[in-house]
Amino acid sequence: DGGITQSPKYLFRKEGQNVTLSCEQNLNHDAMYWYRQDPGQGLRLIYYSQIVNDFQKGDIAEGYSVSREKKESFPLTVTSAQKNPTAFYLCASSPRTVGSSDTQYFGPGTRLTVL
Amino acid sequence: GENVEQHPSTLSVQEGDSAVIKCTYSDSASNYFPWYKQELGKRPQLIIDIRSNVGEKKDQRIAVTLNKTAKHFSLHITETQPEDSAVYFCAAIVGGGTSYGKLTFGQGTILTVHP
Numbered sequence: 404d405g406g407i408t409q410s411p412k413y414l415f416r417k418e419g420q421n422v423t424l425s426c427e428q429n430l431n432h433d434a435m436y437w438y439r440q441d442p443g444q445g446l447r448l449i450y451y452s453q454i455v456n457d458f459q460k461g462d463i464a465e466g467y468s469v470s471r472e473k474k475e476s477f478p479l480t481v482t483s484a485q486k487n488p489t490a491f492y493l494c495a496s497s498p499r500t501v502g503s504s505d506t507q508y509f510g511p512g513t514r515l516t517v518l
Numbered sequence: 519g520e521n522v523e524q525h526p527s528t529l530s531v532q533e534g535d536s537a538v539i540k541c542t543y544s545d546s547a548s549n550y551f552p553w554y555k556q557e558l559g560k561r562p563q564l565i566i567d568i569r570s571n572v573g574e575k576k577d578q579r580i581a582v583t584l585n586k587t588a589k590h591f592s593l594h595i596t597e598t599q600p601e602d603s604a605v606y607f608c609a610a611i612v613g614g615g616t617s618y619g620k621l622t623f624g625q626g627t628i629l630t631v632h633p
Contacts, residue, residue, distance in 0.1 A: 436621075445524075445607060445623040446562070461620070493561060505550045505611055507621055509561040 406430040407510035409494050414515045416481070416488065424479045424513045426494030433498060435477035436507065439463060440491040449492075452477055481515065489517045520545040522610050524624025532632050537598050539627045541608035542590040548610040551591050553582060556605045556626075565606075566593070598631045605629070 407428045416422045426435065434453050438446040448461030452471040466485025471477055477496075481488045491514050495507040521544040531537050543551075549570040554562035568575045568582045568591065575582050579598075584591040591610075595602055608624040 443626075445625045448620060451620075505621070506552060506564060506567060508564070509554075511561050512559075514559075 407494060407496055407508055409492075409510040409513050411513060412511065414513055416515060416517050418517060419483045421480055421482050422515070424481070424492055424494075424515070426477045426479065426510055427475055428477075428496045428510075429475060430496060430508070431474070432496035432508075433474070434496060435471070436495045436497075437461075437467070437469065437477070437479045438493045438495065440493060440512075446493065449479065487517075488515055490515060520548060520610055520612070520620065520622040522608060522622045522624045524608050524627060526627060527625065528628045528630070530630045530632065531598050533598060533600060535598055537595045537602070537629055537631075539593045539606055539608070539629070540590060541592070541610075541624050542588075543610040543622075544589070545610070545612060546586075546589060547612045550611045551582070551584060552609050552621075553593050554607045554609070556607065558604075562607060595629075598629075600631050600633050603629055603631045 410425045436451040437449040440446050447463050449467050450461050450469040452458035455474050458469050458471050466482055468480045491512050493512045494510040497507045524541045552567035553565050555565045556562040566577050566580050566582050568584050579596045581594040605626045605628050607626050609621050611621040
């Protein structure tokens, strides 16, 4: 767990603004993921990336964008097109190579609030 | 796609009692089943996992059982303590290969252990 960091811990956004959430890992994991968690709800997958320069949409990708220019970094941008962005955002990573673990390890999360 | 159902949504027990949380999954190809514990405002942390080639796994007071035929798996916590109070999530994935298998989460169980 300690190898995955997210920043900031709390983020406030005005309506119409884009904001970017940071996720960094030093675990040398190939795969990285972004989840959204609403109060009393489970985790829903926004985007995921198995390798550098490649990423795929998850279940709720609309209004979000990502990039994976470096293995260690997977930033998430919440755009103004996301109508209800207030939520707890969790980044995760896993080895995801053949013969390795599928276990996902989570960062500490970013709580985004739209004012 | 995979669908994971988790029950109960809330569970209240007395300290020292056992707690059981059950999950069912829909995709018979799923072969990795982790359980996460999430304390309020914190990241989900892996507490135990099981692969489809075993039927049971135990780690001190925590155990997980898997019934592949019925497509359900359960988390068992014995001798519960107040610090076990948290939200518990089950998940399922078709893993172990080069193609991506999405980790699908259950909706979570709020466990409260009363002293």
